[in-house]
């Protein structure tokens with residue numbers, strides 16, 4: 001397979017991924033938000049299926065031109081916690097280190113869509129990277145560094161090796177985590193050289209792979225993930241709950257099981273963020289909770305992610321249920337009730353037996 005990336009309406013039209021009648025609107029979307037659809041993902045799309053879950057995530061849609069009043073430029077509030085270029089320090093024990101604004105694919109629901117794309121500054125300059133590393137060195141409470149972006153794995157093995165080496169030499173940094181879509185979007189980039197570059201001596205490198213539908217785990221994507229796992233890097237999955245992509249019990253359950261079969265532990269199920277032009281892909285929280293209830297008890301505990309929301313304004317991530325713990329009673333007679341996965345309630349501690 002050639003590794004061509006589709007980057008504009010004309011190319012998408014030539015590949016039958018949009019209709020000629022949609023071309024003008026898609027050109028407007030592409031002028032506003034970055035577009036890239038690598039061949040590995042384009043090959044997974046069924047152009048005859050108007051609701052193909054892969055196309056829905058990556059092929060631009062005229063609906064992106066519609067903005068809702070509550071949608072934000074920076075929905076998770078990175079800027080509010082950025083003490084210097086390339087660093088986001090929201091929680092005490094960890095920082096994000098954003099090495100690049102480029103991605104292998106541009107997801108149509110991206111929470112950083114105003115910041116990512118080839119027309120944005122490409123990578124941290126050497127000076128800015130040195131300052132970011134100095135910041136981490138100077139903050140002894142930073143236990144974990146999360147490489148994110150953009151997508152850090154679009155960078156060369158040489159650049160990544162240098163960053164990993166610098167992080168590995170910081171005594172108080174015990175864990176490095178990499179957030180990436182590359183094993184799914186462009187699995188050919190996961191070469192033995194790149195895998196070696198990500199490994200640290202005596203410290204773990206976790207790789208959090210962004211996957212939203214079981215069909216994204218193509219044979220090539222599975223091989224790329226296996227190469228990372230075989231090299232000793234624990235794999236996690238981050239999934240965004242998306243309308244028309246994975247918001248059914250069947251689609252979400254199949255995804256979670258497929259991830260675990262690929263040695264990828266489902267970590268977070270993100271409620272979609274309020275990024276501009278993404279209302280058509282968002283669900284409501286109540287349906288997300290119903291889906292989580294449907295997974296609980298029916299799928300192995302290994303297949304259960306945490307359902308979380310990044311609170312707009314930079315207030316961090318919170319689990320958003322469902323909640324199985326209920327307090328009842330009043331006037332000092334408080335009781336605790338636990339709901340089971342069938343929705344039945346049980347007093348805790350249980351009533352004494354005669």
Ligand code: SF4
Pocket residue numbers: 102103104105106107109110111112113116149150151180181210
């Ligand atoms: S790979 Fe991540 S940062 Fe890049 S467009 Fe997709 S969601 Fe956004």
